Amino acid sequence: MAKTYNIGVEATMEIIGGKWKAIILCHLRHATMRTSELKRAIPQITQKMLTQQLRELEDDGIVNRHVYEQVPPKVEYSLTKRGESLNKILNQLCTWGEENIDERRSEGESIELRHRDDVNLTPSQQ
Amino acid sequence: MAKTYNIGVEATMEIIGGKWKAIILCHLRHATMRTSELKRAIPQITQKMLTQQLRELEDDGIVNRHVYEQVPPKVEYSLTKRGESLNKILNQLCTWGEENIDERRSEGESIELRHRDDVNLTPSQQ
């Protein structure tokens, strides 16, 4: 079944949207990586989410999956041609995020941004 | 409370992610629009989702909300400086989506892209 979109951005977001996909793709921009490397690069992701998102990206023709027939298993992921065509967008998404944050921690390169937790408070809650 | 990110794209996606935000922002790229105009431009969005997403975008400093003191109400939304800094990204998200679809319907400018509904079927389900 083909799904219908009204505007291009809708289709794009369906592919790179969600909590993990854009992050995974950013890590694959310049290197082929195996599952365990991605897991180390994105510590908070669970094994399940990682492989699940990679499957979906594969199904959408964004990443290649290369399985080495050995034990223990070795599986490498890389961007397809179509995946590479997202690089420019991914770079800009990274840059914009870095430039639009309140603070950056020196340790671990982590980044902060004002979050929505502090809105919609009634005066008594403040 | 400030939230911590490990990579820029994470912060960006938190702002433009979700089902509606990027779409709303695309419509605001070149024009100030009132609520009802946005609703007409994005027919499938519900009133609640529209105002909710606009609130969050406002809280994140992406859109301006201008309330005219009149009845019936008139409220206009436009991009802030920070919101306009997303224009380049939004344009590319639109373009990429348009270029990476299987088919485009002439009526209503709607777009199709292979969807995940047709994967993971067991042979008996096919």
Place this chain on the structure above:
DNA sequence: TGGGTATAGCACTTTTTAGTGCGTAATTGT
């Protein structure tokens, strides 16, 4: 015999996101 390895599947629960239905305001036109 049993532990470690790397990847991933499965059933299940929790959390997050989105959708529904209904109520309100202040004024205009019938």
Place this chain on the structure above:
DNA sequence: ACAATTACGCACTAAAAAGTGCTATACCCA
């Protein structure tokens, strides 16, 4: 009197996304 208008809040439900815990594989090594 009363409906229409426009934007939006609220309580609630439904659906989608993410997280947990456990299992398997097949080979190496102590």
